[in-house]
Amino acid sequence: MANAAPFQDSQGAPVMAGKKARLLAGYGLGDFGLNIYWHSLSLILVFWYAEVVGLDPKLAGWIYALGLLWDAVSDPLVASIAATNRSKHGVYRPFILFGSFGLGASFCLLFWHPPLEGWFLFAALLAAAMIFRTAYTIVAVPYSALSARLTFSSVERAELSGVRMFFAFCGMLCVTAFFFPFSRWVEAQGSTQDTGFLLVAALGAFIATLALVTCFAFTREKPPLGGQAIEGGWSLKSFKEAFVRNSALRLLLVVLFFNSAAGASVAIVMAFYIEANSSIFANKEVIMSSYAVATILGTPVWTVLARWLGKKKCWYLGTVLTVAAGFWLLMSGPFVIAGVPVQLIVYGFALPSFAIIIWVLIPDTVEYGQFGYGKRDEGAVFGSSLFIQKASGGLTGLAVGYLLSGIGYNPERDIQTAQTAAVLGDFIAIAPALLLVTASITLFLMPLSRDLHARIVDELSQG
Template sequence: MSRPAPGPEVRSASTTRLGFGRSVGYGVGDFGLNLFFTTAGLFLLFYYTDVLGLSPSTAGWVFAGALIWDAVFDPLMGYLANRTRSRWGRYRPYLLFGAIPLAAAWALMFLPTGLTGPALILFAAGTHILFRTFYAIVGMPYLALSAVLTQDSKERGVIAAVRMIAGASCGLLSALLTLTLVKAFGGGQVGFFGMALVYGALAAAVLMLVFASTREQISETVEQKVSLGDMVRMLRGNYAFWVVSAAMLLSAVGSTFFQKTVPYFFKYQLHREDLIGPALGLLAGCVMLSIPLWTWLMKRTSKRIMWITGAGISTLGFGLLWFAPAEPLAVLSVLPLLGVGAGAGYLGFWSMMPDTVEYGEWRSGVRAEGAIFGLVSLLQKGGLGLAAAGLGELLTVIGYQPNLAQTPETLSAMRVVMIASPAVLSLAAAATIAFYGIDHRQHGRMVRALDRRRSKFSNGHDR
C-alpha cells in the first residue's frame, strides 16, 4: 500500500528550519514570563518583609510553599500537556487560554486589602499559590514547546540565546523600572499593585504573540501514546538529564542567595536603597550583553566548556566582591563579572535540556518532552523554594530586623550568605557539568539514528 505524503504535522523536526521570525517569536516568550518570574524573584520577598511587614521567616516560607506547590504541580502539568491534542498542537493552547488568568493571578498577589496578622499571611500564601498554579499551566507548556520546534542542536542553541536575551532584557527592565513604577503609582501596596497591573497586561500580550508566531513540528513519524511508566523508564536511564539538572539546582540555589540578598545589602550595608534598581539592572544588562559571546563560544567549542568558563568568571567575581570595600562604586564595579558569568549558566542549561529529550528517546525509545520539562521544573522550583525558605530562616538567625539599622554582626553574616555561599555553589555546578558528555556531533548522530528508527517503524505500520 502506498503511503500518503506526510503533512506538516508528521514532518521530522530535524529537517525543519525555524527561520529568524519563529526563533524570535518563541524566544520573546521569556520576556513575558520573566515579567512575573524575575520580578517575583527580585522583589517579592522584599515586598513581603519591608512593605507588608511579614517576618523574614514567615515571608520565606510563604514564598517557598508556593514555589514548592508549583514544583509539584509541574510534572502533572507536563504529563497533561504531553497528552493534549488540539488543532493548535500540544503546548500552544495553554499559552492562548492561560495568559490572561495568569496576569490576573499575578496582580491579585499585590492587591491592597488592609489585612493584618494571620489573615494577611493566609492571603499572601493563597494568592501566591494561585499565581504559581497559573504560572505552571502556562510556563510548563512553553518550556516543552522548545523541544518540538526543532531537533537541530545548534538551532536550539540559537533559540536558547534568543530566550536568554529576551529574559535578560526583561530582568534589566524589571530591575530598573519596578521600584520606579511602584513610586509613580503612589508607593507601598498601592504602588506595587499598579506595577503588577502594567506588567500583567504586557506579559499577556507577549504570550499571545508567542502563540501566534510559533508552530509545533511533531518529531514522531508515528505518534506515541506515552504512559507514566514509560516516562519513568525514560527518565531513569537519562544520565544527561540528571547531570544538567544537578548543575542547574546548585546554580539556582546560589543565585537565589545572591539576588534576593542584594536589595537588603544595598539598603542596610551601603545605605543606598536608591541603587537597588541600578545594581540589579547592571547584573541583568551584563547577562544580556554576554549572551552573544557565550553563543559564539558554545558554537566554537561545546555547551559544557561554555558553562564551566562562565562559572570560573562568576567565582572570580565573588572573590573580588568579598574583598571589595563596602562602598557603592567598588561593589558596582564587580557586578558585571557576576552578570557575565551567570549568562553562561543560563544559556547552558536551557540549550542542554532540550537535547536530553533526544538522549532519553535514544536510550529508551520513549519521547516525552512534558516529562523532561515537568521534572526539571519540579527540581528547579523546589530548589528555589527551599532556598528562599532557607534564606528567610538565615535572615532571622543572623538577627535581621526589617526597616531598622542592622548590627555589625548581622551585616557580616549577610555578606557570607550573599557572597561566599554562591561562590561555593558555582564551583560545585561547574564540577558537576564537567560530566555532561553530549556535544554537537554526538547529538547529530542521535537525531539521525532516531529518524531512521522512526522511518523504519512507520514503514512497518504502513504495510
C-alpha cells in the same frame, strides 16, 4: 555526518530567514513576558512581603518556599497534561495562549495587600501565591517544552536559547528599571505604597500578556523525531523509568538543583544586600538595572561562545568568572563605582552562560533517552527538570528567610547594622560559587556532547 535538523515549519519544510527571525523573536517574546513575572518574584516578592507588607522575614521566606514547592508538585502534572494534548494549534502552544489571561490576573492578586492582620494576612498572601504559581505553571511549563518541538539541532537550540535568554533578561531589565521607581511615583501622587506596587503589577501583567499572545502567533510546532517513538507524559512510573534508563537525566537533575540554588542565592538576597549597604550603594533600581544590562550584554557573548567552545566549556568559563567575582567580594568587600558594586555586575554578565546551556541540555536529554530506549519522554524530562528547579529555589528562599532573621535583619530599621551587611556580603560571595562548582563537577560527568547528539538526531531522523 549529516547536519542536524534545521528550523522547520509544521510540515517539515526548512524555515526561510524571515520566518526563522519571526520564530526566534516570537519564542523570545514569550520568555520576555514570563520573566516580567519571574523576576518580579525572584527579585522583589520577598522584599515586598518583608518591607511593604511588614511580614517577618521567616514568614516571607515560607510563602516563597511553599509557593515554589507547590510548583514542584504542579509542574510535572502540567507537563504530563501538556505532553499528551493534541489540537490543531499543536501540543504546547494552546496553553500559552489561553493561560496567559488568567496568569496576568493572578499576578495582580499576588501584589494586592489585603486588609488583614496576623495569620489571616499570612493565609491570604499564601493563597494568592498558590493561585499565581498555578497559573504560571500552566503557561511556563508548556512554553519551556515547546523548545523541543521548534528544532532538533543542538547547535540551533543554543541559538534559540540565546535569543530566548536575551528577551528574558530584557524582561528582567523592565522589572529592575521600573518596578521600584514607578511604585514610588504612584506613592508620590498621594496613593499608598501598596497601591503603587499593585498598579505596577497590573501594568506588567498587561505587557506580559501581549508578549505571550504574540509568542503563540509567531511560533509553530513540528512533529517529533522518530515516527514510531512512544510519547509519554509525566507520572511517577514514567519518571522512574526515565530516571533509571536515562543516565543523562540523572546527572542533569543534579546540575539543575545546584544551579537553581546558586541563582536564587543571588536573586533573593540582592535587594536585602543593597538595602543593608544603602549608605554606600546607589538605589535598588540602579544596581538591579545595571545587573540586568550586564546579563543582556553577556547573552550574545555566551551564545557565540557556546557555539564555538561547546556547552560544557562555556559553562566552566561562566563558573570560573562567578567564582573569581565571589572571591574578590569576599576578600576585598564591594568594589563600588558610581554606587554600583562591580562584583554583582560580573555575576550578571556570567549568568547567561548557565541559562543558555540549561535550555539546550534539557531538550537534548529527551532525544538521548529516546535513542536509548525508544520512548520520547518530554513530559518526564521537562516535568522532573522543572520540579528540581522549583524545589531548589524554594529551599533556597526558605534558607534566606531564616538567614535574614538569624542575622537580625530588621525591615523597620532605616539603616541595617554593619554586621548584617557583612554577613549578607559573605553569603552572596560564597554560596553561588560553591553551588556552581558542584554543578560543574556534575556536568563534567554528563555523557551528552554536541557530536553525540548530532549522531542521535541523524539516527532518529532515519527511523
